[in-house]
Amino acid sequence: MPKLKPATQFARREHILDAAEQCIAREGFHRTTMHDICRAAGVSAGALYVYFASKEDLIAGICERDRAKLAGELTQLADAPDLVSALGKLAQHYAVDQPVYKRLIVLEMGIESTRNPAIASIFRSVDQFVIESFAKLFERARQQGRIAPHLDTQTLARVVATIGDGMFWRRAIDPTHNPQSLVTVLLGVISTLLNPTQPLHHPAPVGTPMKALT
Amino acid sequence: MPKLKPATQFARREHILDAAEQCIAREGFHRTTMHDICRAAGVSAGALYVYFASKEDLIAGICERDRAKLAGELTQLADAPDLVSALGKLAQHYAVDQPVYKRLIVLEMGIESTRNPAIASIFRSVDQFVIESFAKLFERARQQGRIAPHLDTQTLARVVATIGDGMFWRRAIDPTHNPQSLVTVLLGVISTLLNPTQPLHHPAPVGTPMKALT
Amino acid sequence: MPKLKPATQFARREHILDAAEQCIAREGFHRTTMHDICRAAGVSAGALYVYFASKEDLIAGICERDRAKLAGELTQLADAPDLVSALGKLAQHYAVDQPVYKRLIVLEMGIESTRNPAIASIFRSVDQFVIESFAKLFERARQQGRIAPHLDTQTLARVVATIGDGMFWRRAIDPTHNPQSLVTVLLGVISTLLNPTQPLHHPAPVGTPMKALT
Amino acid sequence: MPKLKPATQFARREHILDAAEQCIAREGFHRTTMHDICRAAGVSAGALYVYFASKEDLIAGICERDRAKLAGELTQLADAPDLVSALGKLAQHYAVDQPVYKRLIVLEMGIESTRNPAIASIFRSVDQFVIESFAKLFERARQQGRIAPHLDTQTLARVVATIGDGMFWRRAIDPTHNPQSLVTVLLGVISTLLNPTQPLHHPAPVGTPMKALT
DNA sequence: TATGAATGAGGATTCATTCAT
DNA sequence: TATGAATGAATCCTCATTCAT
Numbered sequence: 051m052p053k054l055k056p057a058t059q060f061a062r063r064e065h066i067l068d069a070a071e072q073c074i075a076r077e078g079f080h081r082t083t084m085h086d087i088c089r090a091a092g093v094s095a096g097a098l099y100v101y102f103a104s105k106e107d108l109i110a111g112i113c114e115r116d117r118a119k120l121a122g123e124l125t126q127l128a129d130a131p132d133l134v135s136a137l138g139k140l141a142q143h144y145a146v147d148q149p150v151y152k153r154l155i156v157l158e159m160g161i162e163s164t165r166n167p168a169i170a171s172i173f174r175s176v177d178q179f180v181i182e183s184f185a186k187l188f189e190r191a192r193q194q195g196r197i198a199p200h201l202d203t204q205t206l207a208r209v210v211a212t213i214g215d216g217m218f219w220r221r222a223i224d225p226t227h228n229p230q231s232l233v234t235v236l237l238g239v240i241s242t243l244l245n246p247t248q249p250l251h252h253p254a255p256v257g258t259p260m261k262a263l264t
Numbered sequence: 265m266p267k268l269k270p271a272t273q274f275a276r277r278e279h280i281l282d283a284a285e286q287c288i289a290r291e292g293f294h295r296t297t298m299h300d301i302c303r304a305a306g307v308s309a310g311a312l313y314v315y316f317a318s319k320e321d322l323i324a325g326i327c328e329r330d331r332a333k334l335a336g337e338l339t340q341l342a343d344a345p346d347l348v349s350a351l352g353k354l355a356q357h358y359a360v361d362q363p364v365y366k367r368l369i370v371l372e373m374g375i376e377s378t379r380n381p382a383i384a385s386i387f388r389s390v391d392q393f394v395i396e397s398f399a400k401l402f403e404r405a406r407q408q409g410r411i412a413p414h415l416d417t418q419t420l421a422r423v424v425a426t427i428g429d430g431m432f433w434r435r436a437i438d439p440t441h442n443p444q445s446l447v448t449v450l451l452g453v454i455s456t457l458l459n460p461t462q463p464l465h466h467p468a469p470v471g472t473p474m475k476a477l478t
Numbered sequence: 479m480p481k482l483k484p485a486t487q488f489a490r491r492e493h494i495l496d497a498a499e500q501c502i503a504r505e506g507f508h509r510t511t512m513h514d515i516c517r518a519a520g521v522s523a524g525a526l527y528v529y530f531a532s533k534e535d536l537i538a539g540i541c542e543r544d545r546a547k548l549a550g551e552l553t554q555l556a557d558a559p560d561l562v563s564a565l566g567k568l569a570q571h572y573a574v575d576q577p578v579y580k581r582l583i584v585l586e587m588g589i590e591s592t593r594n595p596a597i598a599s600i601f602r603s604v605d606q607f608v609i610e611s612f613a614k615l616f617e618r619a620r621q622q623g624r625i626a627p628h629l630d631t632q633t634l635a636r637v638v639a640t641i642g643d644g645m646f647w648r649r650a651i652d653p654t655h656n657p658q659s660l661v662t663v664l665l666g667v668i669s670t671l672l673n674p675t676q677p678l679h680h681p682a683p684v685g686t687p688m689k690a691l692t
Numbered sequence: 693m694p695k696l697k698p699a700t701q702f703a704r705r706e707h708i709l710d711a712a713e714q715c716i717a718r719e720g721f722h723r724t725t726m727h728d729i730c731r732a733a734g735v736s737a738g739a740l741y742v743y744f745a746s747k748e749d750l751i752a753g754i755c756e757r758d759r760a761k762l763a764g765e766l767t768q769l770a771d772a773p774d775l776v777s778a779l780g781k782l783a784q785h786y787a788v789d790q791p792v793y794k795r796l797i798v799l800e801m802g803i804e805s806t807r808n809p810a811i812a813s814i815f816r817s818v819d820q821f822v823i824e825s826f827a828k829l830f831e832r833a834r835q836q837g838r839i840a841p842h843l844d845t846q847t848l849a850r851v852v853a854t855i856g857d858g859m860f861w862r863r864a865i866d867p868t869h870n871p872q873s874l875v876t877v878l879l880g881v882i883s884t885l886l887n888p889t890q891p892l893h894h895p896a897p898v899g900t901p902m903k904a905l906t
Numbered sequence: 907t908a909t910g911a912a913t914g915a916g917g918a919t920t921c922a923t924t925c926a927t
Numbered sequence: 928t929a930t931g932a933a934t935g936a937a938t939c940c941t942c943a944t945t946c947a948t
Contacts, residue, residue: 054928078375080294084922094930095923105922154378160437161371165291177438201449209449216430223374224391235415235423239453266909266948273911298939308913309940319939482907506803508722512943522909523944533943582806588865589799593719605866629877637877644858651802652819663843663851667881694927694930701932726918736934737919747918 063101066091067112075151079109079158110168113159116152117176124183133191134241137210141237145217146229153222181207188244197244210240277315280305281326289365293323293372324382327373330366331390338397347405348455351424355451359431360443367436395421402458411458424454491529494519495540503579507537507586538596541587544580545604552611561619562669565638569665573645574657581650609635616672625672638668705743708733709754717793721751721800752810755801758794759818766825775833776883779852783879787859788871795864823849830886839886852882 054062069091073082084105088095102108123140130136144153163173184207191197199206213236220227268276283305287296298319302309316322337354344350358367377387398421405411413420427450435443482490497519501510512533516523530536551568558564572581591601612635619625627634641664648655696704711733715724726747730737744750765782772778786795805815826849833839841848855878862869 077379078294080292081379083920085920088931095932096925096930097928099923100928154375157371157375160433161292161368161375164368164437165295174438174440178440205445205449208446209453212430212434212446212450213427214430215433216426216428219374219429219433220426223378224388226388226392231419232422232426235419236426239423239457242456243453266911268911276911297937299937310914310942311912313940314911505807506722508720509807511941513941516910523911524909524946525907527944528907582803585799585803588861589720589796589803592796592865593723602866602868606868633873633877636874637881640858640862640874640878641855642858643861644854644856647802647857647861648854651806652816654816654820659847660850660854663847664854667851667885670884671881694932696932704932725916727916738921738935739933741919742932 059101062093063111066093066098066101066108067115069093070108070112071155072151074109074112074158075154079162084108106166106168109162109166110172112155113162113169113172116155116159117172121176121179124180127183128187133187133196133244134237137240138233138237141214141217141233145214145221145233150222153218156218157222177211181211183207184210191244198246199244200246201243206243209243213240273315276307277325278329280307280312280315280322281329283307284322284326285369286365288323288326288372289368293376298322320380320382323376323380324386326369327376327383327386330369330373331386335390335393338394341397342401347401347410348451348458351454352447352451355428355431355447359428359435359447364436367432370432371436391425395425398424405458412460413458414460415457420457423457427454487529490521491539492543494521494526494529494536495543497521498536498540499583500579502537502540502586503582507590512536534594534596537590537594538600540583541590541597541600544583544587545600549604549607552608555611556615561615561624561672562665565668566661566665569642569645569661573642573649573661578650581646584646585650605639609639611635612638619672626674627672628674629671634671637671641668701743704735705753706757708735708740708743708750709757711735712750712754713797714793716751716754716800717796721804726750748808748810751804751808752814754797755804755811755814758797758801759814763818763821766822769825770829772829775829775838776879776886779882780875780879783856783859783875787856787863787875792864795860798860799864819853823853826852833886840888841886842888843885848885851885855882 066087070082070087073086073090076082077086084095084098087108088098091098098108102111123143127136127140159169159173163170185203188197188199188203188206192199192203201209217229217233217236220232221229280301284296284301287300287304290296291300298309298312301322302312305312312322316325337357341350341354373383373387377384399417402411402413402417402420406413406417415423431443431447431450434441434446494515498510498515501514501518504510505514512523512526515536516526519526526536530539551571555564555568587597587601591598613631616625616627616631616634620627620631629637645657645661645664648660649657708729712724712729715728715732718724719728726737726740729750730740733740740750744753765785769778769782801811801815805812827845830839830841830845830848834841834845843851859871859875859878862874863871
């Protein structure tokens with residue numbers, strides 16, 4: 051048989067990853083069976099193994115794709131003129147707009163990263179990249195006099211990342227959670243950390259969907 | 265053997281739960297086999313099933329015990345004279361001193377709560393109890409003039425819980441994480457939220473082990 | 479401890495056998511667990527094993543008791559003045575009055591006898607005894623001129639036994655079955671086989687409970 | 693493998709059913725393990741579960757196949773010109789020629805039907821069909837003047853079925869049993885019941901193998 | 907004797923992966 | 928490439944039996 055066009059191959063792989071994400075959000079990595087994924091993707095077991103060497107590999111594929119997307123979006127953040135509003139858009143996207151099932155996948159990934167070296171490598175490198183990006187962002191802003199934090203920018207980055215983690219966790223795990231109001235408050239907190247002289251709790255308005263990141 | 269003394273039965277149950285926690289922290293709920301747990305507890309399969317009706321039941325037992333302990337500790341918090349230092353001790357315990365494997369169990373629980381109604385019931389009721397406790401605590405402190413937050417105490421409670429979630433997540437997931445410094449900063453943030461007029465970043469010193477809660 | 483009085487021992491054994499019969503009628507030999515029987519008898523596992531060395535032994539005990547009773551009742555039959563009415567009482571007892579669960583036990587026994595040598599020995603010896611008893615009964619009646627069958631009495635005995643088997647089977651297996659009417663007809667059939675000259679289908683009336691056999 | 697041809701699938705299913713029947717005749721439904729059946733069929737556990745969803749399902753499959761065959765053969769009986777000889781062929785097949793293990797399966801089925809609703813439904817519907825078929829057969833023969841029974845045809849049908857049950861039971865359970873002679877006698881009995889005026893015990897000769905039904 | 911907790915081999919079933927077609 | 932039947936080790940759980948108390 052003639053080799054499939056790379057574009058078709060890529061599309062099929064993506065399709066399988068999409069189906070797998072749905073299954074995994076519903077059941078978790080380890081209760082999702084390859085057969086579940088085959089059914090969800092409308093693909094035979096044999097076909098699935100053309101695109102992924104193993105279940106491990108498929109899970110890694112999901113993580114890689116998700117984290118690459120996050121990393122890409124962070125890169126765009128570097129050019130943002132208004133730091134706080136850029137962070138607001140990011141928060142809006144990841145802690146409000148994005149469907150819960152995408153958040154659940156990230157939790158699965160995080161936990162898996164404590165056990166699975168392949169996932170750990172993907173997950174941690176992106177996590178460090180995120181923090182480094184924040185740190186650079188903050189450092190540049192500080193040098194340009196746009197922010198004047200009391201904390202060093204490394205710590206600041208870690209604080210912001212941790213607050214983000216909290217929002218993501220709660221978004222995924224708490225069905226009674228109202229993300230919007232919380233995001234507003236926490237963005238205010240971050241804003242104050244960046245510029246302690248500014249009055250507390252008058253955060254830049256958020257809520258504009260982050261088109262570019264969807 | 266005649267009927268075991270309730271104390272012995274309880275101790276044996278606890279022993280199994282301890283062993284199961286170790287396994288689950290290492291492998292997760294679904295990759296941990298009953299056989300693993302038997303081996304870790306030094307107990308036969310049959311004996312294990314004397315104390316737990318099923319794997320589900322054992323998992324629920326772990327969650328219940330863990331959450332009951334948390335709820336108990338929160339109850340003690342109500343009598344704390346100094347709110348911020350009490351929160352500091354709590355944070356110190358859960359985000360710094362407690363071994364990482366205990367934190368991983370909580371992550372497992374949270375994720376499981378999105379899929380397993382029995383776990384959901386345990387997890388969410390305690391989660392709500394935590395937030396309610398915070399809210400009451402803050403409300404009382406506010407009425408006594410010990411704090412003067414801009415936010416309503418309900419929102420404040422949810423913000424504090426979310427920041428806590430972030431610390432717990434990072435403690436569990438990030439091996440490069442230095443919890444102590446982060447806790448100090450975030451406690452400062454909370455302190456400022458409670459009393460916006462106070463200067464930022466001079467939080468009450470933390471680091472004293474939380475004896476009463478261990 | 480002082481040895482239990484033999485009467486008490488016997489009573490306890492009987493009690494366990496009764497409980498076991500109930501369980502086995504409900505679930506069959508192999509789906510009945512020793513634990514089921516313990517619960518039904520209100521006896522601990524250890525106690526049960528005082529009276530029966532194994533599950534095999536308990537099953538054999540049930541069979542032995544049941545078959546001994548049957549053999550005993552057949553022995554009484556030997557003295558019956560009216561052959562047909564005596565057979566009628568027997569049929570009435572075993573194919574009409576006796577509770578279905580007792581019949582089910584006999585089916586279990588029969589099947590078990592095809593696989594389990596211990597049961598086979600018990601079951602077959604009594605089965606042969608039954609047929610031999612019938613044969614002798616018939617032979618004596620024939621010699622006394624009370625019956626005048628065309629068939630030899632050995633064959634006659636086997637025919638009667640087989641017809642009995644059919645009634646017992648149907649009684650146990652068919653919930654829509656009306657045993658009374660069938661017994662009447664089949665007793666007529668047997669009556670005719672014994673005395674072909676007598677008019678067909680005016681069997682001796684049956685229906686009187688067989689007190690002595692209960 | 694691409695999708696197996698339905699014929700192949702059917703054949704493989706039949707093969708498993710055959711193997712399972714052998715095992716079950718030897719050990720009974722509940723002492724036969726799926727592994728036994730796999731070994732007997734030369735098939736892996738996974739393969740077996742392609743064809744049967746569970747042990748229950750496999751047992752139901754055995755019952756269904758067996759009972760469907762019986763029902764089919766009864767249907768053919770409807771066209772028989774000579775009623776007694778047709779019944780003779782049936783008896784010959786089921787109570788003489790058919791291997792004992794097939795008979796044991798039916799006993800297993802019957803007992804299982806008292807506990808397992810799925811089996812009960814299969815077993816009882818065919819049992820009723822058998823009796824109804826007999827009743828119709830007898831009723832037609834009576835209307836055509838070919839028989840002149842004293843009993844109503846419904847009762848007659850139940851009597852004949854019960855006598856059949858007796859023969860089947862004995863064939864399965866009694867290794868000393870000589871089915872041929874008994875069948876001859878009992879067929880004579882039935883013949884007399886159908887036509888009480890005819891002389892007793894000169895039944896139509898039986899013994900010709902029932903080609904069409906094998 | 908009696909208790910019932912404990913043992914551990916064994917049973918039904920699942921599922922990642924392979925491979926003949 | 929794609930199919931899906933087949934493999935078989937691994938999983939959860941049961942249960943006849945034992946034995947320390």
